[in-house]
Every structure is written in structure tokens, then in C-alpha cells.
Amino acid sequence: MAISTKKLTLFYFFSLCVFLTACSSKHAGLVDIDTSKLLNDEAFPSYTNYPIETKKQIYALDNEMNDFVHSSLMHEQDPSKRARLLLKKLFHRSPEDLRYQNGANLTATQAFHQNTANCLSLTILAYSLANEADLTIKFQEVLIPEYWIREGSYNMLTGHVNLKVVGDSKSPFVVVWNGKETVIDFDPYSVKKHFPKNIISKNRVTAMFYNNKGAQALVRNEFDLAYAYFRASIKQEPDFSPVWGNLGLLYKRIGLQDYAEQSYLASVNYNYKNYNAWNNLAILVTEQERHEEATKIYSYIHKARMENPYYHGLLGDEAFYNGEYKLAINHYKKAKSMLGKEHEFYFGLAKSYYKLGNYKQSEYYLLKAKRYARFKDIEDKYQSKLNLLSRL
Template sequence: MTINIKLTVLFMVFSFSMLLSACSSHPEQATLVDIDTSNLLYDDAFPTHSNFSIETEKQIYALDDVMQKFVSSRLLHEEDPYKRARLLLKKLFHRSPEDLRYQNGANLTAQQAFHQNTANCLSLTILAYTLAKKANLKIEFQEVLIPEYWVRDGNYNLLTGHVNIKVVGNLKTTNTIVWGNKETVIDFDPYNVKKHFPKNLISKSRVTAMFYNNKGAQALVRSEYDLAYAYFKASIEQEPNFSPVWGNLGLLYKTVGLKGYGEQAYFASVNFNYKNYNAWNNLAILMSEQNRHEEAKQIYSFIHKARMKNPYYHALLGEEAYYNGDYKVAIEHYKKAKSMTDKEHEFYFGLAKSFYKLGNYKKSEFYLLKAKRYANFKDIEDKYQHKLNLLSRL
């Protein structure tokens, strides 16, 4: 199954029999049926969801005394906003001997990320925004338009996205300050290739919705369904047209047996983003489970064609093959991904672990060295070195 962790957000999609006409024989030309999303929140199915304490927006972006002291003592003495932005970037990544560590599932508030020294891209973006604002810097949120990218978590594939912030001026002046080509982007990305993709400006409200969606996704993976619903509902209330959360809500509904609601949520998801191929995919899964094989086949064909130019899709196929024990097939897919993007450490690691399973330790070591070479965070590099050390003992 595939979940969508957008900016480190979770997401899936289903279908509803009364809306079958929405899927023509050519999904790319389908006329989607409007969904009344106001009727798609089914509180009664999750009776304890209101018992959970969901972080408020204020709590997500709050600073404590230690953080305020960090800003006042290390940043505010610099009058030039461009230099202050660069100083923030430097201080943010070098606050301790360990530095910040990347952890995909670390969906944290600004305070938690600051003190735990761990973050995913969304959590660091929230932290950087909070500190930058306190440092009187004017900033913008950016969503990086990367191809679909998946990370496995148990029985789920998590579809991830990416965000960062751009410093554009000084809050203490009436005019935005632009430094020509000297823009400062604060980015926490363990995958360098993502930085070359186009970007869209997004609102703080959208980032908050992403935070709630991430938290809901994690709860869903842990089978904490009422908590997942509470977070998905919070995300929808924050940004009603955020496509990934509707897909995740659809998956939640399907998981608890509410397939009709699930399908409607999936259609809501693709209505808000027609190119949400993950939503289409999960819709096809639901149709297959309901023996609607021809409709599912048409959708599978549509999304497969759309994804063939995405190296991360080939890596996903490799990961699925590896997970199912088809190591030779996994190698074929990882090599295809590598041929399209040759500096992604995850592809080399996929090859290394597949060759290891086949008993070819020499090739496994070769690709582990490649993975280590392209890993651009010390903790990821250390992980590969540890595996190399173990491999050398065989």
C-alpha cells in the first residue's frame, strides 16, 4: 500500500460505486465528479478523536526562552539582513558537535526540533521559519516540486515531498530587500538532486496543514485510527483543498471498513490535484479489490505511463521487489533508476543490499562505497560506513 507523506506527508486514495462514471476509458481525459467535502468528515466513526490534544498552530511555531536567547545572542547583533540570514543558516547546522540529524519520521514542532537536534525537512523548515522571524527576517515558504518519491515503513510506502524557506528581506524595514542573485535558501535535504527542481511559494497555513497530515500519517501507520482522524481533520480544517490529506483520509476510511467514504475522499483528492497519481493508484487498488478490474487496469496504465520517466518510481519498484525477495528484479529496477539519476545514494544502497542478499559481497561493498560517497549528511554516511565495517568482517 502507498501512503503519502507530503513534506514528509502521508497519502492514499479509494473509490465509490456511485461515482464510477467519473472514470472513463481514458483516465487522462476523465471528467471528475464534484464531491461535497463538507459531508466527508465522519466523526462518529472515530468516537475518541476529540479526546486527543492536537498541537495548535501557535504551539507548532512557538519559541521558548532558550530559543529566544539563541536568536538574541547569536543573530541580532548582525545588522545586515543578508549576513544575518547566512549566519542563521550556519548556526542552525552547527549548534552542537553532532549537528542536526535527518530523520524522515521526525515530525516535530519548532521547539522539539531545536532541542532534540533531529528533524525531517518539514520540521526543520518550521524551526528555521520560527527562528528567522524572531531574527526580524522576512521569509517565504517554498514547496520543491520533486517527482514522486517513496520511503518504505513496514507494510506501507510513504510518498514524500519537500519544503524549504527562502529569506527575502528584513522585517524591520518597510520595503522588501532583494539581493539580486544572493537569495538565501535554508534547506534540510538529504537528497541533493531535489534542490534542482522548480519551486512554488506556499502559505504558512499550508505548511501547518502538512504538519497535521504528517502526524496523522504516522498515527495511521501505527494503527492509531482515532488519532489519525483527529490530525487529518485538523489538516482539512486548516487547508480544505489540500489534496494529500484527502487521500490519507480515504485510506483511513478504507482501513476501518468505510469503503464508500474512502472512495469519495479519493475522488476529492484527485479533484484538488488531478495529477495526484498516488491517489489514482489507490483508487485502482480499491477497484481491483471490488473486482472492477477493467477500470483498475485503465488507471494503472495511465499512471504507469506518467511515472516511467521518474527514477524514484523505478526505485519504488526495486524496493517492492526487494521487499518480496525478488532480488534480481530489484537490481534491474535500481539500475534503471541509477541510469536516470546517478548521484542518488539511495539507489546505490538498494543495489548494495540486493547484491548482499544474493551473496555477492564484492558488489555489495562496491555499491555501499558509492552510497557513502553521495550521502551528504554525516549520520547517513556513518550508517553506510557501519555497514561497510560489518561487510568487511565476512
């Protein structure tokens, strides 16, 4: 059997959103799924007790936010300059700069006032403010490679979205200024790499928001709340592949194996390149001793992912989590050799060497991690660890 990660993984769009995964040919059991029969409300009797944010609430502005737009932005006539001014003002409107936080899945209003958010919530906030500022904008899905973060015993697959400014809703400005697009993006790395992009709907972004919230609830073992959010995501965008994969994981957690398998299959029906759902399906069929099916899935996933440095980083995270620090170092070094400016690979090496008692190497890689950090709060986190390490 090919090397594979056996930890359950779920789609968790802390940054902004992509979902790539696959099998070379259709799985032997892959058939058309009647998804209308896969929402099992009876299995989660308390799900209706939870107030789920409405679409209107997710994107709403309050009076202070409206004042911010009209006092800070509307004097600028050129929509391209107005968009850049929005980004500048948004990050520097208070003594403490806007902070990035993985798990902060917030509405636009919450993100504005808490001055912290993950990338999806920052994009939702920017969308709402830009809309009030008479900018015509579109959401873009950025097709980054599969990328994971760890949340306890889960590996969380992330993605990315940004905003493209295409004009001014109240003026004759056109889509392009001086031959260049105006993009609002909270991750400069994705902009520099020029990844492919797809225009996506507001409904799709809303489904992502609900899926994020459901994933967080699932990690906390709040199963009825998780179901409420996954259900809302499906109602918003029924063909959104990642949420079906997460729903399958939820069903598996409560022992509904048949529902879990059908949900995974629904997920890969909507996106046959959904390696994450295939991986969780392989785990399920392995537990059912359907080893031939599992082996085929694992082999293809491994082959498809070998060129992705973040996959090697994931294997490093798995090894580190299991206390196999020398193996983790090998995986992180492989990832680093493929993508030399990713701070998380260096941090993986730093913490692995620390566990082995090699503080000199740990400090060396922490300095590298700090050098390549893309957000100030992450850079500060590495500096605090360096400060602690210098006292040893």
C-alpha cells in the same frame, strides 16, 4: 495491464512537501464531491481524546530559543548574511550537530531541543527562528519528482519545502541581494537541481505537519489518532489534496469503502495530477472487481511515471520487499542509469546483492551509496554497514 505498484501508498511529508500525480482525462466516476460530508466523526469515537498541537504551539519559541536568536544573530545587519548565519548557528550550536531523521515530525521547540528532526520540522524551526530574527521569509514548495520511502508495508510518498528570505521586517532591505535569492534549504540536492518552486502559505505548511502526524499514526494502526490529525489538516487547509487521499486510506482500513472512494475522488478533484490517490483508488476498484476502470488508471499512472527514476526505485523496493532480489537489482540499475548520484539506488543494489550472497558487489555499491549520501548521519549509517560487511 501495465506494471504498477499495488502496495497502498500515502503522502508523508518527512522532507518538505510536494504532491504530483495524475490521469490523462477525468476518471469515469469523477464528479464533484461534497467534502463536508466526508468527515465521519462517528467512525472514530475517541478522536477527541487526543490533544492535537495548535498552530501556535507548532511554531512557538521558548526563552532559550529567543536568547539563541538575540545573542547569536541580531548583531548582523544584512538580512542575507543573517539568514546564512542562522543556518550555520543552527547546525553547530551543540557538540552534536543537528541530525536528520525521517519520522521526526516535531514542533519548532521540540526540534530545537531534541537536536533532530525531519526536513519539514527543520524548516518550521528555521521559520520560527528567522521570524524572531526580524527576517521576512516565505515558505516555498519545491516541485521535486515523486519520491518514496518505505515504512513497513507502506510506501510513503515524500516532498520538499524550503524558506526564501525576502528581506528584513525592520529595515529597507529589498527582496534580492546582488541578483541572488537567499534560500534556507536542508537538502542541498534540491537547490542544485533548480526545481520549480511555488510560494505556499503558513496554513498549508501547518496542514502538512498535521498530515505527517496522521500518516505516522495510521502506520501504527492508531486510527482515531490518525483521524484527529487528518481532520485538523483538513480544517486548516480544506483543499490540500494529499490529506484527502490519506483519509481515504484510513477509511479503507476500517472498512468504509464508500467513504474511501469518495475521499480518493476528493483528493484528485483538488489535484488531478495526484497519482498516489489515483493508485489507491485503482487498488480499491480492483478489489471490487471493477477491472476496466482499474486498468485504465494503472496504465496511465505507469506511463506518466516511467521517466521518473524514483518510480523505478520504488519498483525495486517492492521487489526487494517481496524477496525478488534479482528483479530488484534490475529496477535499481534502471533508476541508477537515469539518476546516477542518488545514494538510495546504490543502497538498494547493495542490500539486494547482499541477500544474494554476493558480498563483493554489496560492498562496492555500499561505497557508492556512502559517496553520494547527502547527510552525515546517513553517510555514517553506510559506514557502519561497511564495517559489518568487512567482517564477513
